[in-house]
Amino acid sequence: MKMKSIVIGLVGMVASFALAACGTGDSVTKKDNWSRYEESKKITIGFDKTFVPMGFEEKNGQYTGFDIELAKAVFDKYGLAIEWQPIDWDLKETELNNGNIDLIWNGYSATAERREKVLFTDNYMENLQVLVTKKSSNITNSSGMKDKVLGAQAGSSGYTNFESQPTILKDLVKNNEATQYATFNEALIDLKNDRIDGLLIDRVYANYYLQQEGLISDYNIIDAGFEKEAFGVGARKADTTLVDKINAAFKELYADGSFQKISDKWFGEDVATDVIKGK
Numbered sequence: 001m002k003m004k005s006i007v008i009g010l011v012g013m014v015a016s017f018a019l020a021a022c023g024t025g026d027s028v029t030k031k032d033n034w035s036r037y038e039e040s041k042k043i044t045i046g047f048d049k050t051f052v053p054m055g056f057e058e059k060n061g062q063y064t065g066f067d068i069e070l071a072k073a074v075f076d077k078y079g080l081a082i083e084w085q086p087i088d089w090d091l092k093e094t095e096l097n098n099g100n101i102d103l104i105w106n107g108y109s110a111t112a113e114r115r116e117k118v119l120f121t122d123n124y125m126e127n128l129q130v131l132v133t134k135k136s137s138n139i140t141n142s143s144g145m146k147d148k149v150l151g152a153q154a155g156s157s158g159y160t161n162f163e164s165q166p167t168i169l170k171d172l173v174k175n176n177e178a179t180q181y182a183t184f185n186e187a188l189i190d191l192k193n194d195r196i197d198g199l200l201i202d203r204v205y206a207n208y209y210l211q212q213e214g215l216i217s218d219y220n221i222i223d224a225g226f227e228k229e230a231f232g233v234g235a236r237k238a239d240t241t242l243v244d245k246i247n248a249a250f251k252e253l254y255a256d257g258s259f260q261k262i263s264d265k266w267f268g269e270d271v272a273t274d275v276i277k278g279k
Contacts, residue, residue: 029099034241037102042081043242045071046101049086050183053208053266054107054231057086066266067106070124071233073258074249088182090155093117096236103235103242107202109157110232113164119237121246123230125271128203129158131169131222132188132210137197142225146172148197151187154180158200161226168225169200184209200224204267230273250276 037043047067049057055065063084075082087095092104096118109127110120133139139148150173152159162170162178170176179196181187184205190196199206203221210216235243253259254276263271 029097029236029238031238032241033102033236033239034245037080037242038078041079042083043075043103044083044085044101045103045105046085046087046092046095047104047106048089048183049084050185051089051106051202052205052212054204055084055105066262069262069265070253070259071105073253073262074246077249077252078245088155089153090182092155093234096234102239103233105233107204107231108234109202109229110234111157111160111229113160114157114234118234119239119243120232120234121243122250122275123232123273124250124276125231126273127229127231129161129200129224129226129229130203130206131220131224132191132199132201132206133197133220133222134191134194135218135220139198140220141222142169143172145169145198147174148172149174149195150178150198150200151181151190151196152178152200153184153187154182156200156202157229158202158224158226161224162200165226173198208266251278254278 047055049055049063051065053065054067055063058064068084071082085101087101092108093114095101096104104118107127110123114120131142131145133144139145150162150169152162159178159180161168166176178200179190181190184201187196187199187201188209191199206221210219210221233243233246250259254272255278259272259276260270263269
């Protein structure tokens with residue numbers, strides 16, 4: 001009888017802890033958390049630490065990139081420190097909605113599919129999915145990938161487009177599938193070593209990486225045929241105040257020239273969308 005009471009007690013304790021945990025998670029993920037951010041004076045942003053030039057880790061261990069500097073400029077306005085959290089890009093929405101991070105900010109394409117899961121800020125920069133091939137392969141357009149091996153990053157908007165619009169590439173490539181990689185770095189290494197014939201990738205990454213590596217003249221960067229995309233910052237659906245604050249900061253940074261200064265540093269041009277410019 002005594003043992004039975006102990007077992008019942010333990011079960012009750014476990015249930016209590018589980019309910020408490022659920023309550024804590026709900027308190028973060030299902031309400032507007034702006035007051036919590038203000039009180040703690042910090043916010044946690046999830047990113048892919050290999051995605052140059054948007055947000056990446058330097059050899060000295062420091063994080064840098066266009067999005068890193070833009071986010072800092074935004075939250076400096078509100079007195080919030082940023083905790084940068086490297087994440088598995090394939091699990092980004094799960095990390096966000098479980099409360100492990102507060103924002104997804106790292107060249108995050110605001111697609112219709114993703115809008116069902118997260119609340120996006122205004123689009124702040126345009127992007128395009130491109131096909132990168134070696135010039136020595138003589139593959140100069142999407143049709144040249146017939147029966148060839150394609151690579152893509154798992155969880156990327158490029159891979160989503162590949163699956164959802166099969167007539168553009170999926171129906172052409174070998175086995176009607178793309179080899180998936182955790183990072184674009186890994187994929188580019190395989191492309192360089194002829195383990196894949198083409199790579200579906202964000203234009204901003206392809207241009208920056210190949211220029212930095214001195215390889216731009218050895219590769220083709222081809223419009224893959226998908227519609228243009230735009231980058232936004234992803235928040236939980238309930239974090240409406242946070243999104244409003246970021247949108248306001250974007251416009252203020254553009255008005256005072258700070259946005260353009262960061263943009264020129266990383267891209268040599270003004271990449272802001274019309275909505276950020278106030279047009």
